[in-house]
Amino acid sequence: MDIGTTLTHFLLEEERKYNDASGEFTRLMSDLTTAIRAISSAVNRAGIEDVLGQAGATNVQGEEQKKLDVLANTLILQSMEAMGHVAGLASEEMDEPYAIPAGYPKGKYLLVFDPLDGSSNIDVNISVGTIFSILKAPRPGVDATVEDFLQAGAEQVAAGYTVYGGCTQLIYSTGNGVHAFTLDPHVGEFVLANQDLKIPHETAEYAINASNRRFWEPAIQQYVQDCEEGKDGPCGKNFNMRWVGSMVADFHRILMRGGVFLYPRDLKKPEQPGKLRLLYEANPMGFLAEQAGGACTDGMRRMLDIQPESLHQRVPVVIGSKEEVDRVREYYEKYGSA
Ligand SMILES: O=P(O)(O)OC[C@H]1O[C@](O)(COP(=O)(O)O)[C@@H](O)[C@@H]1O
Numbered sequence: 552m553d554i555g556t557t558l559t560h561f562l563l564e565e566e567r568k569y570n571d572a573s574g575e576f577t578r579l580m581s582d583l584t585t586a587i588r589a590i591s592s593a594v595n596r597a598g599i600e601d602v603l604g605q606a607g608a609t610n611v612q613g614e615e616q617k618k619l620d621v622l623a624n625t626l627i628l629q630s631m632e633a634m635g636h637v638a639g640l641a642s643e644e645m646d647e648p649y650a651i652p653a654g655y656p657k658g659k660y661l662l663v664f665d666p667l668d669g670s671s672n673i674d675v676n677i678s679v680g681t682i683f684s685i686l687k688a689p690r691p692g693v694d695a696t697v698e699d700f701l702q703a704g705a706e707q708v709a710a711g712y713t714v715y716g717g718c719t720q721l722i723y724s725t726g727n728g729v730h731a732f733t734l735d736p737h738v739g740e741f742v743l744a745n746q747d748l749k750i751p752h753e754t755a756e757y758a759i760n761a762s763n764r765r766f767w768e769p770a771i772q773q774y775v776q777d778c779e780e781g782k783d784g785p786c787g788k789n790f791n792m793r794w795v796g797s798m799v800a801d802f803h804r805i806l807m808r809g810g811v812f813l814y815p816r817d818l819k820k821p822e823q824p825g826k827l828r829l830l831y832e833a834n835p836m837g838f839l840a841e842q843a844g845g846a847c848t849d850g851m852r853r854m855l856d857i858q859p860e861s862l863h864q865r866v867p868v869v870i871g872s873k874e875e876v877d878r879v880r881e882y883y884e885k886y887g888s889a
């Protein structure tokens with residue numbers, strides 16, 4: 552399709568490929584993008600309106616909520632609750648799935664989301680984003696329970712994210728490649744910017760929070776040391792390193808030009824298997840990575856094969872260029888975990 556095609560047109564064309572499509576998915580995406588446009592506007596006006604700073608509460612993860620975390624969460628709930636597309640909504644910012652108010656119809660999808668990813672960057676005007684994952688409701692038309700959400704990433708119907716950066720971009724996939732749309736702020740429409748994005752298989756760029764080095768497991772210690780040794784070390788080439796601290800922004804860079812992002816398990820909090828969340832961070836990004844010819848693992852296992860055990864489950868994440876993700880797996884096989 553032509554660059555500049557609107558998202559609405561693109562979605563309708565995609566829908567036409569499925570004979571039995573009811574249009575429900577297109578309507579869900581359309582309502583979700585209404586919320587996303589509102590979040591984009593709030594992020595852009597953050598320095599003008601009173602939306603910066605702490606909300607004064609903590610979420611289920613024990614993390615302090617920012618005002619924009621709460622606002623973004625509310626905007627998505629409001630865009631969905633009355634529309635009848637979903638049987639349930641689950642978010643980083645809510646302990647339990649959101650109960651659709653009585654009287655509203657329940658649909659055939661489940662929406663899982665991180666309303667604002669990269670919260671620590673909000674107050675300093677660095678890119679943040681929204682991540683979403685769409686699943687089929689095992690029991691359409693009925694209020695979803697936690698168990699209904701516990702589906703492996705391979706079951707996702709669609710996944711995507713928005714990055715609120717220099718411009719606002721929406722990246723999504725329904726399993727037919729990964730497409731990027733840019734918000735035209737004058738028209739208020741997302742327009743096609745890149746179709747069928749592919750992550751280069753090879754890379755010489757990695758992303759990791761190196762302040763955690765002393766807590767890393769032996770495999771990651773060795774992997775990063777070998778990257779740092781560059782041309783003189785076992786890799787035989789020089790590596791560059793980048794860390795934004797918003798997964799959306801770090802992953803977006805990787806989608807556009809290759810690279811590998813690691814948030815491994817570390818021994819800072821030995822009881823925690825990782826920092827990032829399986830259902831609304833690792834799985835949607837893993838789905839997009841695979842659709843773009845890249846890979847995503849927890850170091851050893853394909854991310855999308857992991858059977859979730861709880862809504863807010865954390866996992867180690869290695870994602871990006873396929874050869875590099877495979878190379879990290881070899882380090883785990885050779886050097887093991889702690
Ligand atoms: O603070 P660190 O260790 O750099 O971690 C950054 C990571 O944490 C996250 O911010 C977690 O996301 P939230 O802001 O949604 O909690 C990721 O986006 C990012 O990759």
Ligand SMILES: [Mg+2]
Nearest residue numbers: 665667668669
């Ligand atoms: Mg996040």
Ligand SMILES: [Mg+2]
Nearest residue numbers: 643665667668
């Ligand atoms: Mg968040």
